[in-house]
Amino acid sequence: MINYKEEIAKILADADIGLSFDEIKEIVEVPSDSKMGDYAFPCFKLAKVLRKAPPMIAKDIAEKITGKDLFEKVESVNAYVNMYISKQNFIEHVVPEIVNAGDSFGRSNIGEGRPLIVEYSSPNICKPFHIGHIRSTVIGNALYKIYDAIGYDVIRINHLGDYGTQFGKMIVAYRLWGNKEDVEREPIKTLLSYYTKFHVEVETHPELDDEARKVFVKLEAGEKEEVELWQWFREMSLKEFNRVYDMLDIKFDSYNGESFYSDKMPRIVNELKEKGLLQESQGAQVVDLSEYGMPPALVTKSDGSSLYLTRDIAAAVYRKETYNFVKNIYVVASQQNLHFQQWFKVVELLGYEWAKDCVHVPFGMVSLEDGTMSTRHGRVVFLEDVLNKAVDQTREIVKEKGVNTENLEETAKAVGIGAVIFQELSNNRIKDYVFSWDRVLNFEGETGPYVQYTHARACSVLRNAGEELVAKACEFKDIDFSYLTGDAAYTLVKLMYELPDVIVDAAEKYEPSVVTRHLIDIAQGFNRFYHEEHILVDNEAEKLAKVALVKAAKNVIANGLALLGMKAPEKM
RNA sequence: GGGGCAUUAGCUUAAUGGAUAGAGUUGCGGCUUCCGACGCCGUAGGUACGGGUUCGAUUCCCGUAUGCCCUACCA
Numbered sequence: 001m002i003n004y005k006e007e008i009a010k011i012l013a014d015a016d017i018g019l020s021f022d023e024i025k026e027i028v029e030v031p032s033d034s035k036m037g038d039y040a041f042p043c044f045k046l047a048k049v050l051r052k053a054p055p056m057i058a059k060d061i062a063e064k065i066t067g068k069d070l071f072e073k074v075e076s077v078n079a080y081v082n083m084y085i086s087k088q089n090f091i092e093h094v095v096p097e098i099v100n101a102g103d104s105f106g107r108s109n110i111g112e113g114r115p116l117i118v119e120y121s122s123p124n125i126c127k128p129f130h131i132g133h134i135r136s137t138v139i140g141n142a143l144y145k146i147y148d149a150i151g152y153d154v155i156r157i158n159h160l161g162d163y164g165t166q167f168g169k170m171i172v173a174y175r176l177w178g179n180k181e182d183v184e185r186e187p188i189k190t191l192l193s194y195y196t197k198f199h200v201e202v203e204t205h206p207e208l209d210d211e212a213r214k215v216f217v218k219l220e221a222g223e224k225e226e227v228e229l230w231q232w233f234r235e236m237s238l239k240e241f242n243r244v245y246d247m248l249d250i251k252f253d254s255y256n257g258e259s260f261y262s263d264k265m266p267r268i269v270n271e272l273k274e275k276g277l278l279q280e281s282q283g284a285q286v287v288d289l290s291e292y293g294m295p296p297a298l299v300t301k302s303d304g305s306s307l308y309l310t311r312d313i314a315a316a317v318y319r320k321e322t323y324n325f326v327k328n329i330y331v332v333a334s335q336q337n338l339h340f341q342q343w344f345k346v347v348e349l350l351g352y353e354w355a356k357d358c359v360h361v362p363f364g365m366v367s368l369e370d371g372t373m374s375t376r377h378g379r380v381v382f383l384e385d386v387l388n389k390a391v392d393q394t395r396e397i398v399k400e401k402g403v404n405t406e407n408l409e410e411t412a413k414a415v416g417i418g419a420v421i422f423q424e425l426s427n428n429r430i431k432d433y434v435f436s437w438d439r440v441l442n443f444e445g446e447t448g449p450y451v452q453y454t455h456a457r458a459c460s461v462l463r464n465a466g467e468e469l470v471a472k473a474c475e476f477k478d479i480d481f482s483y484l485t486g487d488a489a490y491t492l493v494k495l496m497y498e499l500p501d502v503i504v505d506a507a508e509k510y511e512p513s514v515v516t517r518h519l520i521d522i523a524q525g526f527n528r529f530y531h532e533e534h535i536l537v538d539n540e541a542e543k544l545a546k547v548a549l550v551k552a553a554k555n556v557i558a559n560g561l562a563l564l565g566m567k568a569p570e571k572m
Numbered sequence: 573g574g575g576g577c578a579u580u581a582g583c584u585u586a587a588u589g590g591a592u593a594g595a596g597u598u599g600c601g602g603c604u605u606c607c608g609a610c611g612c613c614g615u616a617g618g619u620a621c622g623g624g625u626u627c628g629a630u631u632c633c634c635g636u637a638u639g640c641c642c643u644a645c646c647a
Contacts, residue, residue: 026588029588029590031591032587032590032591032592032593032594033591033592033594036591040590040591042590042591044590044627044628047627048627054627077591078591079590079591079627079628080590080591122647124647161647163647164646164647165646166646166647258647281644282644282645283645284644284645286644286645293575294575294643295574295575295642295643295644296644297644298644298645300645301644301645302645303645305645307644307645307646307647308646308647311647333641334576334577334640334641334642335640335641335642336641336642336647337576337577337641337642338575338576338641338642338643339642339647341576362577364577364578364640364641365640365641367640394609397609398609400609401607401608401609415609426584426585427584427585427586428585428586430577430578431577431578431585432577432578432639432640432641433584439584442597443609443610444596444597444609444610445584445595445596445597446584446585446595446596446597447596449609449610450596450609450610450611453607453609453610453611454610454611456607457606457607457608457610457611459607460606460607460608461606461607463606464606465606505588513586517586517595520595520596521595524595524612527610527611527612528611528612528613530606530611530612531603531604531611531612531613532612532613534606535606536606537606550606571607572607572608572609
């Protein structure tokens with residue numbers, strides 16, 4: 001695919017305007033309004049170098065490059081050189097490339113197969129998988145797809161919260177009030193009820209806490225009975241989590257959670273000691289970070305047991321040694337900003353140069369209308385319920401409309417779950433939001449169903465065109481692309497052309513919403529084209545060109561949806 | 573008390589320091605049998621406040637206000 005920005009930078013560099021190719025490439029931009037051209041070169045920065053008024057510079061440059069093959073028109077408007085590229089050449093080049101690339105349109109090989117880790121989802125076992133977990137899960141999965149698309153070898157890690165004193169409490173509670181059948185039937189809700197009961201009972205029977213602590217020590221020491229119970233809790237929980245992951249079509253390469261690193265921590269503590277980083281403070285072992293404007297990092301509690309900061313360091317070291325990552329990404333709530341800053345700094349102080357490759361990708365909080373989520377107070381919305389409700393609603397709509405009833409379940413799932421995913425990936429991840437059923441079950445406007453519907457609409461047009469015609473269009477022999485130079489068609493082609501850059505941008509910003517937004521723009525572009533121009537016209541030449549464009553659009557939308565972890569149904 | 577993040581139209585929101593701040597939703601007015609949940613076009617409506625840097629600030633800096641988060645033995 002031709003890189004137009006680079007071509008323009010080359011022309012400008014050759015025109016000897018006083019800046020290097022690389023400098024020019026940085027400055028060339030796409031105007032906010034397409035009326036002002038396809039590309040623009042603002043001359044403000046040159047004003048200082050050339051000691052001339054920017055509009056004069058723009059005028060000179062415009063004159064110098066007018067007439068180059070790449071351009072249909074060049075003009076200077078105030079301080080800008082506005083360049084209009086030859087529409088027909090552009091379309092002729094881009095549309096066949098998109099169609100021929102198929103699934104791989106948008107992909108690149110920037111990563112060159114190097115290993116990259118994305119840690120995401122990471123729920124606590126024995127606790128509900130609620131609407132708060134959707135963010136890490138869905139954002140992480142999209143980042144996996146995005147980094148995979150630009151050529152990294154991505155390792156997906158679900159860092160389960162499967163360790164800690166709460167499992168001492170859990171075991172005590174189960175032994176007192178537990179019932180195996182109940183747990184097997186509904187693991188998490190049942191286990192959670194024991195846990196809640198424990199917290200109620202401990203008010204009047206404080207000795208329960210001591211008992212829990214003892215049991216946890218046994219668990220850590222590897223006592224058979226305790227370990228077996230814990231493993232069973234873990235299995236039961238995972239079984240339930242997997243139901244949600246299956247619905248979302250999300251997979252992991254590793255479920256090594258906190259417990260996996262429990263035996264890898266002493267090494268880290270020793271290393272900290274050897275390198276003289278540890279200090280005693282109020283009976284605990286800490287790394288002083290006051291020099292860096294942070295509170296001390298607590299490595300070992302006063303009772304000698306370890307903390308999650310130590311565990312995270314041990315995990316990072318293990319991952320570096322196991323996978324030799326070039327980047328290690330943590331999709332974890334912004335509440336933990338300080339925690340990550342602290343332990344990244346400790347890793348740096350340990351002398352590991354790869355500390356700079358560790359990235360915390362934070363996201364904002366989800367709260368409920370009646371306050372923040374609290375499993376103890378029963379203020380919780382289960383993610384599975386949200387997904388099921390979205391699917392139920394979709395199923396009703398499909399039934400009512402009577403379209404595609406042969407694939408009712410499949411369509412309902414693709415669209416209902418897709419709506420939830422798309423909603424989650426629509427806005428900048430750093431923003432907090434309040435969960436609302438109305439919002440998540442809204443299918444109109446800038447939503448997942450809108451984009452999927454657009455895809456289905458394109459598929460329908462292609463079906464109506466007939467296989468033969470589509471096949472002929474896709475040969476790109478003697479197609480007259482001048483039929484696609486209208487405003488709506490040309491805008492659509494430009495938007496599709498941008499997809500590969502958009503994917504790279506999303507990866508650099510760790511921001512899937514960049515893709516989501518662009519996908520909405522493409523869908524809008526297609527719908528505008530669809531309404532402004534009739535596609536299956538009588539004129540064969542015109543029809544072929546338009547069918548080729550529809551094929552390209554269908555392709556791009558499907559690829560974009562896949563990046564977000566969504567399906568693209570052909571009918572809905 | 574200290575630190576971090578946020579604040580854009582009635583609501584949900586977008587904008588590598590660049591041109592007239594762009595969408596969706598709501599309201600109003602049109603259009604639409606290539607998909608039928610739709611959609612498309614038009615119209616109305618906005619940068620919390622006060623300074624500063626800059627040729628140019630939603631964007632960078634300082635302050636104020638409001639909200640959320642963090643601030644050593646939970647994760």
